Amino acid sequence: MRLGEGWNLVTWQVPAGVSVPLEAVGMQIDNGGGYDGVVYLGEAAWWARATRLPAVFDRIDHVGVAVADLESAVGLLSGTFGMTVAHRETVESQGVEAVLLDIGDSHVELLAPTGEDTPIGRFLARKGPGMHHVAYQVTDIDAALTKLVEDGVRLIDTTARPGLRGSRVAFLHPAACGGVLTELVEPAH
Numbered sequence: 001m002r003l004g005e006g007w008n009l010v011t012w013q014v015p016a017g018v019s020v021p022l023e024a025v026g027m028q029i030d031n032g033g034g035y036d037g038v039v040y041l042g043e044a045a046w047w048a049r050a051t052r053l054p055a056v057f058d059r060i061d062h063v064g065v066a067v068a069d070l071e072s073a074v075g076l077l078s079g080t081f082g083m084t085v086a087h088r089e090t091v092e093s094q095g096v097e098a099v100l101l102d103i104g105d106s107h108v109e110l111l112a113p114t115g116e117d118t119p120i121g122r123f124l125a126r127k128g129p130g131m132h133h134v135a136y137q138v139t140d141i142d143a144a145l146t147k148l149v150e151d152g153v154r155l156i157d158t159t160a161r162p163g164l165r166g167s168r169v170a171f172l173h174p175a176a177c178g179g180v181l182t183e184l185v186e187p188a189h
Helices: 070-080 119-127 141-150
Strands: 007-014 018-021 038-041 045-052 059-066 084-091 096-103 106-113 130-137 168-172 182-186
Touching: 059 119, 059 182, 070 084, 070 096, 070 106, 106 119, 119 130, 141 168, 141 182
Parallel strands: 059 106, 130 182
Antiparallel strands: 007 045, 018 038, 059 130, 084 096, 096 106, 168 182
8 A cells, every 4th residue: 555645544453354345445456456355364464544533624716817908807707707706805914906706606806906005916017918826715723724834834924914805914935845935825704
C-alpha cells in the first residue's frame, strides 16, 4: 500500500480466523493484479487502513480577478457568460471595489483598485489584469489559521480581517501555496 501526502495510517487488531471484506475497511491493495475483495487473516493480525487527514478548506469560495475596467469586466461576465451579479462593495481599507458574480455554488470576484497605490493598483501595474487569487471557504478561520501556523505554513495574515458581506478573511503567502495567492474566507454567520 502506498500512502501519499495528506494520508494517515490507522490500524486496529483483527482476531484470528476472520475474513475481512476490503470495502468494509476502505482498503485497496495494489498488488499488480486483481483481488477478490476479501482478505482472510489466519492468525491474529494488525489491520491497517489509510484515511485522509482532516481538510483545512471546505470548498472553493471564489476566484479573484484583478481588472482595470470594472464595468467592462462585469459586462463580459454577466452579459456574455450569463453570470449573475450577487454583490458589489467598496472596501476602503483595502483600496478596492469588488463585484461578486455567481457561478454554481462559488463566485468570480472582480477587483478594481480605488487608486494606484493600493494592493490591486500595484498588482495591475506589475502584472496587468488577470488572475489574482483563489479563495477557499472555511468553517472556523481562527482554527484554520492556528493549524496552518502549527504546520509551518507562511501566512500574510496571522489573524482574520473583515471581508466582503461581513465575512472574515486571511491570506496565505504565495510562496507557501505553489505560487498562488490564497485567501481563506469564513462567511458571516
